[in-house]
Amino acid sequence: MFVSPYLSIVALLQTNIKRLLAYSTISHIGFVLLGFATGVVTGYGAAVFYILVYVLMSLAAFGVIISLNKKGFEADLISDYKGLSAHSPWSALMMLIVMLSMAGIPPFIGFYAKLFILQQVISTGMITVAIIAVVFAVISAYYYLQIIKSMYFEEGDEAQKKTTAPMDIQLVVSINAVLILVVGLFPDFWMQLALSLF
Numbered sequence: 788m789f790v791s792p793y794l795s796i797v798a799l800l801q802t803n804i805k806r807l808l809a810y811s812t813i814s815h816i817g818f819v820l821l822g823f824a825t826g827v828v829t830g831y832g833a834a835v836f837y838i839l840v841y842v843l844m845s846l847a848a849f850g851v852i853i854s855l856n857k858k859g860f861e862a863d864l865i866s867d868y869k870g871l872s873a874h875s876p877w878s879a880l881m882m883l884i885v886m887l888s889m890a891g892i893p894p895f896i897g898f899y900a901k902l903f904i905l906q907q908v909i910s911t912g913m914i915t916v917a918i919i920a921v922v923f924a925v926i927s928a929y930y931y932l933q934i935i936k937s938m939y940f941e942e943g944d945e946a947q948k949k950t951t952a953p954m955d956i957q958l959v960v961s962i963n964a965v966l967i968l969v970v971g972l973f974p975d976f977w978m979q980l981a982l983s984l985f
Contacts, residue, residue, distance in 0.1 A: 807930055808848060811889065814927050815841045820918060822904045830907040833900075834980035839981065840888075840900040840970075847885045847963035851878055854956045865934055870943025877957060879938045886935050886962045888971070889929040896967050899974035902962050 815837070822834025855862035855871075855878060862868070872879035888895035901924060908917045970977055 789861065802865055803863055804852065804868070804934065805863055807865070808845070811927060812841075813932070814923065818901060818904050818920065819924075821908050821916065824916075825907045825913070827911060828985045829982065830904075831913070831985050832978065833903040833907050835984055836893075836978050836981035837900040837904055837979075840896050843963060843966055843970075844885055844888050844897060847881065847960055847967060848889070850956060850960035850963060851882045854878060854953070854960060857982075861874045865937055868934055868937045868943075869941040871938040876941060877961075881960050881964045882938060883935055884967055886931040888967045890931040891924055892928075894968070896970045896971035896974065899971060899978075903974075903977065903978055 819834045819837050819841075822830045822832075822837060824830070825833075852862050855867075855875070868879075868882070871882070884895065888897035891898045891901045893899075905917050905920060908920065
């Protein structure tokens with residue numbers, strides 16, 4: 788939990804998207820641990836809900852990365868995503884949804900996952916911890932927005948163009964992305980479902 792803020796800052800220096808997502812995983816785990824640290828059932832439920840949301844977002848993110856891989860192009864670097872919206876609008880849109888959700892932007896499910904955790908942390912009197920968590924969540928949002936900037940506001944190299952994902956991968960990633968949005972529109976139902984486990 789205490790390592791999470793440090794790794795959020797380290798992730799700002801990453802140029803490799805897979806490594807960036809790995810560092811951000813620690814940050815997300817920090818939020819999960821906060822839910823368990825509350826010591827109340829609703830906190831446990833919020834933690835389980837966060838885990839389910841993170842799994843959904845990660846599958847979609849790595850699905851897009853895999854879909855962009857082709858001979859001679861691994862899509863490992865953030866710079867590989869420059870101009871993605873121009874030559875692969877579907878991939879850019881899917882990654883946009885995932886990145887906004889991971890950054891905790893409403894109405895995507897990542898926002899509610901963080902919100903439910905913070906509500907439980909505050910309700911148990913850990914105000915300072917909640918403030919620190921919000922500060923580092925804002926810092927973490929920067930590296931997700933950096934990827935969006937590359938996709939939509941920067942010119943890509945010729946080698947990156949004409950990247951078409953196989954239909955089966957497109958279908959799976961699309962379902963994941965839709966769930967990220969749809970679950971975000973009805974978060975209370977899924978939160979209650981997570982609480983029912985306790």
